[in-house]
Amino acid sequence: MAFGLVGWSTALYFSSDYNLVSGSEAIMAGGRPRSFDSDTALDRALEVFWRQGYEGTGISDLTKAMGINNAPSLYNAFGNKEQLFSKVLDRYADGPARYIREAFDQPTARAAVETLLHGAADATTDPDRPRGCITVQGALACSPGTEAVREELAARRAAGETALRERLRRARSDGELPAGTDPEGLARYFATIYQGIAVQAAGGASRQQLHGIVDTAMTVWPQRADA
Amino acid sequence: MAFGLVGWSTALYFSSDYNLVSGSEAIMAGGRPRSFDSDTALDRALEVFWRQGYEGTGISDLTKAMGINNAPSLYNAFGNKEQLFSKVLDRYADGPARYIREAFDQPTARAAVETLLHGAADATTDPDRPRGCITVQGALACSPGTEAVREELAARRAAGETALRERLRRARSDGELPAGTDPEGLARYFATIYQGIAVQAAGGASRQQLHGIVDTAMTVWPQRADA
DNA sequence: ATAGTTTTTTAGCACACGATAAAAAACACC
DNA sequence: GGTGTTTTTTATCGTGTGCTAAAAAACTAT
Structure with a gap:
C-alpha cells in the first residue's frame, strides 16, 4: 500500500520530465537517439550565457552554439530557458x-x-x-x-x-x-x-x-x- | 567669409540634433513646447536603467516611467536608446x-x-x-x-x-x-x-x-x- | 514486419523589440 | 491671421523573442 503509493507518486513526478537531462546522461529505453551530446551541449550553452548574460542570450544563440538545429530539441532536452540556465550553473560549478x-x-x-x-x-x-x-x-x-x-x-x-x-x-x-x-x-x-x-x-x-x-x-x- | 563658413558649418552640425537634450535645457525658438521636463525624465530613465540594466530595459519601460506617451517623443528628445543611456550616465555622475x-x-x-x-x-x-x-x-x-x-x-x-x-x-x-x-x-x-x-x-x-x-x-x- | 518510444523537423504562434513616416497639434513671431 | 518651427500623436515597419503543436524520422523490442 505504502510502497505502491510512493512508487506511483514518484513515477508521476518523473513522468513530467524524465526525458530531461539532469545529472549524467539519462538511461534511454528505445526511441530515436539524440543527435548531440548533452554535456558538451551544456558546455557550449555555458559559454554563451557566460559571455552574454542571461537576458543577452537568445534561444537561437543557444541552439546555434550547442549544435542543435531546432528549438524544440532544446526544449525537449533541457526544458525552458530558465531551467537550462540552472543546469548550466550546475555544470559551471562542477567544471570551470x-x-x-x-x-x-x-x-x-x-x-x-x-x-x-x-x-x-x-x-x-x-x-x-x-x-x-x-x-x-x-x-x-x-x-x-x-x-x-x-x-x-x-x-x-x-x-x-x-x-x-x-x-x-x-x-x-x-x-x-x-x-x-x-x-x-x-x-x-x-x-x-x-x-x-x-x-x-x-x-x-x-x-x-x-x-x-x-x-x-x-x-x-x-x-x-x-x- | 571665415565667419560665414564657420557659422554655416556650425549650423550644419547642430541641425542634425540641436533639438536633442544635451546638458541643461536647450533654448527653443518657437515650436510646440515639451510636455515633460527633460531632467526629471532623465531621472526616471536612470532609475529604470539602474534597476533593470540596459538590455533588461525596453523603450516602453522608459516612456512609461518618463511620463512620455509615445516613443517618437522620446527619440525626438534624446535620440536612440544608446544615446539616451549615455545621457543617463552623465546625469548619474552629476546626481546620485x-x-x-x-x-x-x-x-x-x-x-x-x-x-x-x-x-x-x-x-x-x-x-x-x-x-x-x-x-x-x-x-x-x-x-x-x-x-x-x-x-x-x-x-x-x-x-x-x-x-x-x-x-x-x-x-x-x-x-x-x-x-x-x-x-x-x-x-x-x-x-x-x-x-x-x-x-x-x-x-x-x-x-x-x-x-x-x-x-x-x-x-x-x-x-x-x-x- | 509491427508496435512503442523518443527525437527531430517543419511550421508557426502571440508578443515584444527598437525605431520611424506622416499628420495633427501647439507654440512664437510678424 | 498667417507662417515657421517643434512636439505630439497615430499607425505602423521589420525583426526578434520564447515557445509549441503536429508530423516525420530513427531507434528498440517483440
Whole structure:
C-alpha cells in the first residue's frame, strides 16, 4: 500500500520530465537517439550565457552554439530557458568553478582563502573561456520577468559566502584566527574581493593584475598576538 | 567669409540634433513646447536603467516611467536608446554618484578613499533608489549588439580608477604614502572593493554590512615607517 | 514486419523589440 | 491671421523573442 503509493507518486513526478537531462546522461529505453551530446551541449550553452548574460542570450544563440538545429530539441532536452540556465550553473560549478569547492580542502583557512582568490584570478581570465564570472555577470540587473534568475544567482553567491564564513568560524575555534575575529565580516570582505575581481576581469584587467589585488587583499588577514 | 563658413558649418552640425537634450535645457525658438521636463525624465530613465540594466530595459519601460506617451517623443528628445543611456550616465555622475567626484576634494588621499568607499556603501543602499551601481550592473555581460554600451561602462569605471591612481601617486609624492607604495596596484585594489561593494549591494547586503567591508578594506592602507 | 518510444523537423504562434513616416497639434513671431 | 518651427500623436515597419503543436524520422523490442 505504502510502497505502491510512493512508487506511483514518484513515477508521476518523473513522468513530467524524465526525458530531461539532469545529472549524467539519462538511461534511454528505445526511441530515436539524440543527435548531440548533452554535456558538451551544456558546455557550449555555458559559454554563451557566460559571455552574454542571461537576458543577452537568445534561444537561437543557444541552439546555434550547442549544435542543435531546432528549438524544440532544446526544449525537449533541457526544458525552458530558465531551467537550462540552472543546469548550466550546475555544470559551471562542477567544471570551470570547481576550484571553489577544492579551495576548501586546504588545511588552513588562510590557505583556503588564498587558493580561492588566486583561483578566481585565474578562472576569470582563462584565455579559453569568457571573462569574468557567470554568477556575477549572468544577471546582476534584469527586467522584472527575469527576477527569479537574478535571485538564483544571488543565492548561489550567498551560498559561497556562507561556506567561507563557516570555514572562518572553524578557524577561529581552532585558534588559527584570533578570538576577536569577526567571521561574518571577514567572509563578507573576501566575498567582496571575489566579486570585485570578477568585475575587474569583465572590464579587461590582466591575470597578473588580479593576482596583485589578491596579494593586497590578503594583507588584512588577522595576525595572532603571539605570532 | 571665415565667419560665414564657420557659422554655416556650425549650423550644419547642430541641425542634425540641436533639438536633442544635451546638458541643461536647450533654448527653443518657437515650436510646440515639451510636455515633460527633460531632467526629471532623465531621472526616471536612470532609475529604470539602474534597476533593470540596459538590455533588461525596453523603450516602453522608459516612456512609461518618463511620463512620455509615445516613443517618437522620446527619440525626438534624446535620440536612440544608446544615446539616451549615455545621457543617463552623465546625469548619474552629476546626481546620485556626485559623491565620487566630491571625494577627491578631501585634503588627504586616505580621506578621499574613505569618503569614496563609505559614499559607495551609502549610495548603493539608498532606500530611495535602486540597489547597486548602474556603472557595474548596467551591462557587465551583454549580447554582441550591445558591446558598445558594455565598453562605455568599462571605460567609465576605468576613468574612476585612473583618477584614484593619480591621487595616490600625488600622495606618494607628498609623502602621505611611503616611497615604496604602488599607486597602480593600490588604486586597482580600491576599485575592486568599490565594484565588489556594488555587487554585494545588488545581492541584498545591508548598508551597515557594506560600511564594515570598507573598514576592513582600509586596513591595507600603507603605514609610513616613521608613523 | 509491427508496435512503442523518443527525437527531430517543419511550421508557426502571440508578443515584444527598437525605431520611424506622416499628420495633427501647439507654440512664437510678424 | 498667417507662417515657421517643434512636439505630439497615430499607425505602423521589420525583426526578434520564447515557445509549441503536429508530423516525420530513427531507434528498440517483440
